[in-house]
Amino acid sequence: MSDNTPVAAPAPAFAGGTILGYPRIGRNRELKKALESFWKGTTTEADLEATAKELRAFTRGQMAGLGLAKDDSSIPSNFSFYDHVLDASVTFGAIPTRFKGLRAADGSVDLAGYSTIARGEGAHAPLEMTKWFDSNYHYLVPEIGPETVFALSSTRWVDEFVEAKDAGYLTRPVITGPLTYLHLAKPSDDAPHDFAPIERLDDLVAVYVELLGAFKAAGAEWVQIDEPVLVADIDAPHADLLSQAEHVYAALAAVEARPQILLAAPMGGLEDALPVIAASGVEGVALDLVRGTLPTDVDLAGLTVVAGVVDGHNIWRTDLDKALVKARAVAELGGAVTVGTSTSLFHVPHTLKGEEHLGAELLSWLAFADEKVAEVVTLATALREGDDAVADSLAEARAALADRAAHPGTNRADVRDRLAAVTPEDRDRTSYAVRAAAQEERFHLPELATTTIGSFPQTPEIRKARAAWAKGDLTDADYEQAMKDEIASVVELQEDLGLDVLVHGEAERNDMVQYFAELLDGFSVTKNGWVQSYGSRCTRPSILWGDVARPQPMTVRWATYAQSLSTKPVKGMLTGPVTILAWSFVRDDQPLAVTADQVGLALRDEVTDLEAAGIGIIQVDEPALRELLPLRRRDQAAYLEWSVGSFRLSTAGAKDDTQVHTHLCYSEFGEIIDAIDGLDADVTSIEAARSRMEVLPAIRSHGYERQIGPGVWDIHSPRIPSTQEMTELLTLAKESISGRQLWVNPDCGLKTRGYRETVASLENLVAATKAVR
Ligand SMILES: Nc1nc2c(c(=O)[nH]1)N[C@@H](CNc1ccc(C(=O)N[C@@H](CCC(=O)N[C@@H](CCC(=O)N[C@@H](CCC(=O)O)C(=O)O)C(=O)O)C(=O)O)cc1)CN2
Numbered sequence: 161m162s163d164n165t166p167v168a169a170p171a172p173a174f175a176g177g178t179i180l181g182y183p184r185i186g187r188n189r190e191l192k193k194a195l196e197s198f199w200k201g202t203t204t205e206a207d208l209e210a211t212a213k214e215l216r217a218f219t220r221g222q223m224a225g226l227g228l229a230k231d232d233s234s235i236p237s238n239f240s241f242y243d244h245v246l247d248a249s250v251t252f253g254a255i256p257t258r259f260k261g262l263r264a265a266d267g268s269v270d271l272a273g274y275s276t277i278a279r280g281e282g283a284h285a286p287l288e289m290t291k292w293f294d295s296n297y298h299y300l301v302p303e304i305g306p307e308t309v310f311a312l313s314s315t316r317w318v319d320e321f322v323e324a325k326d327a328g329y330l331t332r333p334v335i336t337g338p339l340t341y342l343h344l345a346k347p348s349d350d351a352p353h354d355f356a357p358i359e360r361l362d363d364l365v366a367v368y369v370e371l372l373g374a375f376k377a378a379g380a381e382w383v384q385i386d387e388p389v390l391v392a393d394i395d396a397p398h399a400d401l402l403s404q405a406e407h408v409y410a411a412l413a414a415v416e417a418r419p420q421i422l423l424a425a426p427m428g429g430l431e432d433a434l435p436v437i438a439a440s441g442v443e444g445v446a447l448d449l450v451r452g453t454l455p456t457d458v459d460l461a462g463l464t465v466v467a468g469v470v471d472g473h474n475i476w477r478t479d480l481d482k483a484l485v486k487a488r489a490v491a492e493l494g495g496a497v498t499v500g501t502s503t504s505l506f507h508v509p510h511t512l513k514g515e516e517h518l519g520a521e522l523l524s525w526l527a528f529a530d531e532k533v534a535e536v537v538t539l540a541t542a543l544r545e546g547d548d549a550v551a552d553s554l555a556e557a558r559a560a561l562a563d564r565a566a567h568p569g570t571n572r573a574d575v576r577d578r579l580a581a582v583t584p585e586d587r588d589r590t591s592y593a594v595r596a597a598a599q600e601e602r603f604h605l606p607e608l609a610t611t612t613i614g615s616f617p618q619t620p621e622i623r624k625a626r627a628a629w630a631k632g633d634l635t636d637a638d639y640e641q642a643m644k645d646e647i648a649s650v651v652e653l654q655e656d657l658g659l660d661v662l663v664h665g666e667a668e669r670n671d672m673v674q675y676f677a678e679l680l681d682g683f684s685v686t687k688n689g690w691v692q693s694y695g696s697r698c699t700r701p702s703i704l705w706g707d708v709a710r711p712q713p714m715t716v717r718w719a720t721y722a723q724s725l726s727t728k729p730v731k732g733m734l735t736g737p738v739t740i741l742a743w744s745f746v747r748d749d750q751p752l753a754v755t756a757d758q759v760g761l762a763l764r765d766e767v768t769d770l771e772a773a774g775i776g777i778i779q780v781d782e783p784a785l786r787e788l789l790p791l792r793r794r795d796q797a798a799y800l801e802w803s804v805g806s807f808r809l810s811t812a813g814a815k816d817d818t819q820v821h822t823h824l825c826y827s828e829f830g831e832i833i834d835a836i837d838g839l840d841a842d843v844t845s846i847e848a849a850r851s852r853m854e855v856l857p858a859i860r861s862h863g864y865e866r867q868i869g870p871g872v873w874d875i876h877s878p879r880i881p882s883t884q885e886m887t888e889l890l891t892l893a894k895e896s897i898s899g900r901q902l903w904v905n906p907d908c909g910l911k912t913r914g915y916r917e918t919v920a921s922l923e924n925l926v927a928a929t930k931a932v933r
């Protein structure tokens with residue numbers, strides 16, 4: 161039987177299997193804690209370095225312990241203190257001129273300077289932060305102009321390789337590729353308006369050439385260059401991207417003294433870029449065969465091909481049989497095939513160990529990073545030695561998959577029947593003009609109404625109380641009281657500040673998705689399943705494994721308590737269906753559209769209950785609407801159709817005089833402006849401060865008629881924006897949007913901020929509003 165016999169091709173590199181990257185934050189969030197104490201000043205730079213070093217040592221030991229080979233470059237070396245794209249900027253010396261003072265004579269920056277570039281401080285506005293492709297990870301956007309001087313400016317990547325080598329591990333350094341780096345960059349402030357960062361490709365490639373030489377000199381045999389941009393349709397013409405790829409990889413392949421190159425293309429299929437890469441002279445290619453379809457009609461002879469059949473971006477146990485079929489099909493294309501993950505594993509938590517509370521059944525359906533490494537090793541063994549060599553593992557995986565498919569919670573008649581009865585009218589409200597009049601009559605809000613996005617600071621006291629409650633050290637009643645006290649103080653603060661529309665502050669929410677997941681049927685949550693979202697900030701994505709239903713109201717008692725304390729309107733606060741999906745690990749056994757509508761119906765009931773309890777303004781956050789936009793243009797229309805539809809299903813039950821708000825973070829929504837329009841929310845708040853309102857002219861030219869609140873305070877930075885700064889932003893906003901349509905608010909919720917910055921910044925925000933009114 162040909163499909164059960166070992167592949168008789170030349171042996172691939174990483175024959176025992178490999179992964180494209182491992183989580184960086186630490187099993188117990190060691191890196192998060194070390195960074196935050198360094199920023200607070202309670203530990204030193206040396207302490208931070210020492211923790212990072214220990215973490216790297218533990219990580220490579222862990223990967224070897226799980227079966228990856230120590231001596232053949234199978235173990236990736238992919239540590240980062242904050243973000244891998246920032247690391248590339250720092251390594252290439254591509255630091256905007258405003259940070260010049262932070263650099264030493266040799267161009268390097270220390271960890272304090274690195275942190276300032278990432279987070280901002282004083283007069284230094286940080287780099288902009290945005291989503292890494294369609295994931296909940298954020299990278300720091302490089303700012304590149306004609307003036308950027310590319311020069312190898314950090315030895316960290318090489319030093320980390322040497323550190324591992326000295327410890328007995330021949331690792332494979334992982335770096336972001338030049339195409340991805342430049343296409344993700346934005347033009348610097350100093351650049352002429354028609355400049356595009358990709359124009360600097362040859363200058364940047366010169367530094368990659370030098371870097372390859374440095375890796376070679378240090379003894380590296382392989383380096384992994386990540387080019388996810390090759391699986392996405394980007395603004396630049398596709399033909400240009402292909403010719404850039406051809407050009408760059410020919411240039412890198414031509415370098416004489418260099419490690420072998422594994423070009424990795426996570427997050428989707430390479431499609432017509434694959435022949436270009438295959439012919440470029442690189443030695444290896446890593447394919448995402450979870451998202452991407454199997455390539456055909458391409459000659460991969462002479463290449464090591466890492467068949468990415470273990471999903472690096474989701475947590476379901478791999479269907480090993482299907483994975484082997486895919487890997488063997490790729491082998492037909494002539495390359496030397498080994499097995500890997502589809503993406504880096506930094507999208508998933510470290511380990512299922514410690515998650516026994518999930519129950520043996522659910523646990524048996526799952527694989528986190530460590531379990532995925534083991535799956536990769538099993539699959540690679542099957543490829544080398546035949547299926548019999550891993551028969552037990554294959555049988556175990558089959559049994560778990562069958563159990564999952566048969567579980568009653570994945571197919572509930574009540575949920576399915578209700579969804580089947582949904583009609584198109586269930587997704588429609590009356591016209592905006594009618595609603596706007598009813599709402600004006602009800603609320604009489606001033607022009608440039610001020611509000612916040614929902615959360616107030618999650619203080620250590622709040623988190624301690626919740627941790628104590630979870631442990632059983634605080635009773636339900638005491639916890640309830642502690643949260644009510646917090647809500648009362650947040651309401652009072654907003655009254656004092658003079659804000660027009662108040663919020664309850666979300667103190668009771670550990671996270672805006674996890675909170676709902678804990679209250680809805682069909683979800684489970686982890687105790688320690690942390691995943692890095694940006695820098696030191698982590699989330700525990702919930703596991704959406706079954707059909708979704710709402711056993712009881714989720715937010716009503718907190719919202720009505722807050723409303724009872726003020727005569728001003730208090731916004732009810734919900735998280736929308738798309739965002740609940742995007743920030744959870746979602747079942748992969750039915751279309752996302754179906755799952756989204758199930759969540760939409762649960763939220764629709766919550767909206768009805770909030771209204772009945774007297775809440776007149778309800779915000780349904782959809783910050784992840786842009787995030788899930790498919791990377792290939794051909795898939796985008798269908799996505800926007802179902803995502804917008806599920807939001808409308810959740811909100812369209814609202815009465816005319818109920819004001820529906822939504823909130824979206826991140827600024828590149830020029831491209832989804834039709835969808836934002838389609839949400840049909842009465843008021844939409846968006847992130848706009850870091851990008852200085854750059855999205856507003858597009859909104860204006862679109863003829864957007866509803867109300868909009870472009871953020872005037874970048875809450876991702878600890879900086880306090882001045883009244884003058886916010887006045888300028890508001891004045892800029894008024895050039896595009898009429899005062900009647902304009903709201904004043906921060907970019908996003910305040911949960912990551914402290915009270916000192918919050919109070920000072922909101923005072924300035926109110927002062928700026930008065931100045932502009
Ligand atoms: N899921 C999600 N994705 C998102 C966002 C978001 O809000 N949620 N916002 C955007 C930006 N990303 C963000 C991601 C995380 C955080 C964030 O604040 N994370 C917190 C954790 C939030 C949380 O889960 N808190 C829990 C647990 C907190 C905790 O660490 N507790 C201690 C114990 C408490 C103590 O004694 O201090 C522990 O477990 O060790 C709670 O409050 O209950 C952090 O990293 O610090 C913010 C923004 C985009 N993506």
Ligand code: MET
Pocket residue numbers: 613614615666672733781783823825908909910911
């Ligand atoms: C990431 S969007 C956050 C919205 C949420 N209502 C908050 O204020 O935190």
Ligand SMILES: [Zn+2]
Pocket residue numbers: 613783823824825907908909
């Ligand atoms: Zn937000």
